[in-house]
Amino acid sequence: GDSVTQMEGPVTLSEEAFLTINCTYTATGYPSLFWYVQYPGEGLQLLLKATKADDKGSNKGFEATYRKETTSFHLEKGSVQVSDSAVYFCALSARGYSTLTFGKGTMLLVSP
């Protein structure tokens, strides 16, 4: 079945450091790929998405590129801020846009 694997956390960085959170997937067909973010005490929010190979999703300084050849969708940000501290979930949709398969989530902790 469909699955998403993302790196274990927590990821601990200093402010202005470069961030990479790895995500790989297994799916039949051509899924859409997503990154969601969950700030403390809040629900999941869509951060960015890509719907086909080589698409790059970007938002709030974060970006991820849909790599079909490596079945990956790694999340990157050039300079993280304390306010980026949250849990990040990689997800895919292969059964219809509304049904999602999630990774385990990666907690990011950014210190001043």
Add this chain to the structure above:
Amino acid sequence: GAVVSQHPSRVICKSGTSVKIECRSLDFQATTMFWYRQFPKKSLMLMATSNEGSKATYEQGVEKDKFLINHASLTLSTLTVTSAHPEDSSFYICSAYATEAFFGQGTRLTVV
């Protein structure tokens, strides 16, 4: 963006009792809502798809008699955990689809 409200955010109940969790779409109508469960350090797992006015569709391995889902209106779906046991302790989160999936804040259920 659209808002999905989930209530309560935390609940502690005694073993053998039932607990109801509400999921409301505040500013849009949702014919379909989704219920997920997250175990510690594991992915969010889709439990069931809640369809307004009809029976929910449960994922394989989810006990429909234990996790009762009612989608009585276009803005409200409820999940009732019946005869709760400590192994039902988990984080439950709902989502509703409107151009994208919008998530509630989640409910931390602890059964003692």
